[in-house]
Amino acid sequence: MSTPTVVGPSPSGGGPVPSLTDNELAVLQRAAQGQTYAVIARDLGFAEKSVTKIAYRMARKLGALNITHAVFLACRAGLLDGRPRRHGDHAGFAAHVYRGEEPCEACLAGERAYRRDRKVARKAAKVHAA
Template sequence: MTARAQVGPSPVGGGPAVSLTANELIVLQRAAQGETYAAIAHDLGYAEKSVTKMALRLNRKLGASNITHAVFLACQAGLLDGKPRRHGDHAGFAAHQYRGEEPCEACWEGERAYRRDRKATRKAALSDGA
């Protein structure tokens, strides 16, 4: 089974994170490089129909009308620029705010954990110094 990867907020509105499998991400990256489904399938050891179905799932997950649109949306979301987006922690929360988006639930939870840790650290420092 392929491990799922959280790749950041949805490019269609800052909603929940888009969860892509490692193979879906490879198909997206290879399509962005202009490779055909047949070439991608051959390199991955899949049937061309399997890669076509992966591309259709990518379109649905990203809210795209075709693979070219999916690549465009992925580029806008920073999924293909080689810089992984922070997600699910304080930095991910801050990145959402910087981009003017409503933080997703994972990033809210990461921010709450960060604030709890900071508060505990300050409390421990005060009790050690007293």
């Protein structure tokens, strides 16, 4: 049997932070609270087998060996810090840079718009001052 390839953050906290779907994030958050797959399935309206598959897929994305390891890696990566994730604006772009990630397309577009707006504001201020 071959060893699975680790694609997510390393246990030391480095590496890219994978993007999780809403369902994967919901399962991860509930698993972090100690809920069983049966309880998670009932709360989310899924079959228990579906929750198991979602958890397995999410754990693979994080490079985890099991759900407990996935929760640990998610905490280290800041996925479970309780703060909402920002995307599509300057702050989202800055958050990616701060975490050492490659910014997503939405955040790159938001950063371009932010810089364009700042440039227009600087030109308007210069014209107004003259």
